[in-house]
Amino acid sequence: MKNVKGAICVNCGAEHEANDTTLTCKKCGGILEIVYDYGYIKKQFSRENLAARKDFSMWRYMDLLPVEEGSTIPPLRVGWSPLYKTDRLAEMLGLKTLYIKDDGLNPTSSLKDRASAIAITRAAHAGKDTVACSSTGNAASSLAGGAAAMGLKSFIFVPERAPKAKVTQLLIFGANVISVQGNYEDTFKLSAGAIEKWGWYNRNAAVNPYLSEGKKTVSLEIAEQLDFKVPDYVAISVGDGCTIAGVWKGFKDLFALGFIDRLPKLISVQAEGCCPVNRAIETGSPITWMDENTLADSIAVGAPRNGDKALAAIRESGGITVNVSDDEILGAMTLLGKTCGIFGEPAGVTGTAGLKKAIEKKLVPADAVVVSVVTGNGLKDIVSAQKAAGTPLSVPPDMKELEKAFLSCTL
């Protein structure tokens, strides 16, 4: 990879080669971050030649992706999700300018498709025929769907509480699904043992530094879709920490290349019932285990494996932390639905729930330009959506009964 210099340990700073055998730091076991040769990249990648590219997917940013030369790009069209200017919602929240990026419109309906696309590309290039991960759901479905399209086998470890829709999606994609009778931490450990034993390609966000590189394409798109006028804030839900780290990396890449002249502040939003990353920021202490008490299953991560990357991102950006209740999350689901026609899953709308709270607490000024990323489609978790949505009016097929029903309710 001519565009990649190597990988650096987020924990101890040790330098490594970027390859598929050294996934974590040889010295301290910490997670690695990919380091780019911006000087090399600048020579062939400019705002002008980007504007001329006709590939409207994450692969339009190939110059900034850790992909070996000659790799086969997976078939599913990942990325270039819509960025909507949502004036009615902005006004309702008391904000001047708000954009919503709907990443639920990816092939398997979540932002995780961006990460899995990189993993699948690397796995195939490395000659692996099987990919594996543990996941609360979205990482899994994105890996299973992407692997199926690429002709690879997949083994997926899910905690038993994973929503049925997500597990069903895996099975439809032909994945070998192992439902682990335990929490996310138990699931992760079992997957790690199995991956080592059987030599599968490891897509666990914990130990695979390439994943947040895929996720960063969401920021590359936000910047390009805003014609490189950087927003003041980007609000995003945080679980494992890999996504917010990716969001930050994308903006930093563009800043290093001179595509943008400043960086946004991150709004890190977690569920009150599971907010170890935000708690560490707020208390200035290291991340410690928390219970996983939230219906937003995709961010219910008690022991975030990419916590160090997330903390660095939030701190470097001068960011804000906000924790929201499950009721606030459900409220954000209907709020986005009613004002924007966007249906996000609970973890998907948590960033918007946090933005609403941050504005109410005056942590974000009313004249700020904000982007909130919806990270997953609401159809993935209908049980939660039903809690938010209420029920329809049931009537017999008769006009008089309909009129009577309308009179008796407040439509």
Added chain:
Amino acid sequence: MKNVKGAICVNCGAEHEANDTTLTCKKCGGILEIVYDYGYIKKQFSRENLAARKDFSMWRYMDLLPVEEGSTIPPLRVGWSPLYKTDRLAEMLGLKTLYIKDDGLNPTSSLKDRASAIAITRAAHAGKDTVACSSTGNAASSLAGGAAAMGLKSFIFVPERAPKAKVTQLLIFGANVISVQGNYEDTFKLSAGAIEKWGWYNRNAAVNPYLSEGKKTVSLEIAEQLDFKVPDYVAISVGDGCTIAGVWKGFKDLFALGFIDRLPKLISVQAEGCCPVNRAIETGSPITWMDENTLADSIAVGAPRNGDKALAAIRESGGITVNVSDDEILGAMTLLGKTCGIFGEPAGVTGTAGLKKAIEKKLVPADAVVVSVVTGNGLKDIVSAQKAAGTPLSVPPDMKELEKAFLSCTL
């Protein structure tokens, strides 16, 4: 609308003005079809200027859409869904070249977004503040989501058997949802009465000739994505008949403009338990009522309102009819999932199920170039997907237990 000449009755041929007050034929009550002024359109619309357009949504084909000058285009990004060349699936089916168009990646996760986008545009331009329809689900969610994004109110009538995911989606979008204790026909009639009484904008496919014009953009895209090399066959599921009529109209438009030099044959696929359109083609008699016995709820339409348009499209194209069982539909769900990483709802994959059967029956030659459209996302109907998908392997968080479980099954 300078590009539109008027509307013609599909039944008696009577000519009408194209507007929002005359939705059905004044003479015979038949459904209308929009007629374009291709001479006018040709002056400003060419393959060359299309290639230069940067709007990658259905609105890139504005020249061919029945939209009043000065209309506000709805915010949701509809269309330009991916068209995948699926060699592995093609080989498995015994076909040389197969493309799958995944229209489940639209904003509310179905092809119906294309039709609703037109309805919403016309409603807003006509000064209506409320839109309404009856639907088995997808037309409804696309209308509700699109209306929410546009700031319009919606009233949606659904039959009580509509899947919960689809109804929940409506409620999230803030629609006023009326669940009718009856079948689709009862639901349709009640909605017609209510629309007349309260003066809402009517998005019922039965009486709104603009909807199939929106749906035709799927064909405009297929043609452009294939660089105007027309496929030999297009396989699509058929319920009300509006979609297949739209598919045909898109190709006919392009043929009239000289963008393409031939037309594809249509493969009309219905469920065995509800196939009134195909039965009419096969027996050469008019469409008559059938029961609605299929799990593919989106095409369970016993009395298709756009039947005449559908029959004309299938016949004009020299098309094929295929009826498939629910088991064949479920089989197509896992087939598309395992080979392409595409998760379609039952009605969404029915076209592919029919294609498989048509190849087996030697109705489609092995060297044909075929496009199969997946019309809706599988996450919309998890209950059916679960029937197709099976269950995961459940294990305790222990490597030895995992090895034991692997040995006892055929992963």
